[in-house]
Amino acid sequence: MKIKIVQEEYGWFYPACRKCFKKVIAKSEYLQNVENVSDDILQMPATSLVSPKSRxxxxxxxxxxxxxxWVQDESGSVSLVTFDRDVQKILxxxxxDIRERQVKANDTESFPHEIFRLVDKKxxxxxxxxxxNLKNDYPVYTVQKNM
Structure with missing residues (x-):
């Protein structure tokens, strides 16, 4: 299949914990989405970041x-979410490194031009x-591995 479009509107990165590499969120967002919150998290400063995976x-x-x-081949097209390992492998x-360049250039809002090098890659x-996906008829699938 060939990558036809990078869907910019969904962003290009997420902040991750260096230990578990899972997405981190602000303490306030975590508190809104979790019922049983440990005392450790409640006592953290308001500006803390929390890994929902490791709690x-x-x-x-x-x-x-x-x-x-958005990828396409002779059988059709589909939207896929690709994560770090696979995007790094292609690019x-x-x-x-891209985020650091953006921060240095004081340009953290634009979509990085480097990501568009994915387009037309087989x-x-x-x-x-x-x-x-099945329960919600959700047509965006996750890439498990770049072969």
Whole structure:
């Protein structure tokens, strides 16, 4: 299949914990979405970042790719979400390096031009059709592996 479009409106990265590499969120957002909150989290400063996966404070973050693309082959087209390892493999760049360049240039709002190098790349992806996709008729699938 060939990547036809990078779907900019869905962003290109997420902040991740350096330990578990899962997405981190602000403490306030975490408190809004979780019922049983530990005392450790309640006692953290308001500006803390929390890893919902490990249910703990994240003190060191990194930037990871999360890019949604539209791919097409002779059988049809579909929207896929590609994560860090696969995007890095195709681009040969780390998300953190691109984000660092943006911060230095005081341009954190624009969509990085480097991401558009994905367009017209021929790829073979193994995708996941999750229970969420099936139950909700959600037509965006997650890339499990770049073959």
């Amino acid at each position: 703990s404070e994240c003190t060191s973050i990194t930037t990871k790719f999360k890019v949604q693309v 040969g760049l780390a998300a953190g 790829v073979t992806f193994k995708i996941v059709v999750s229970e969420f």
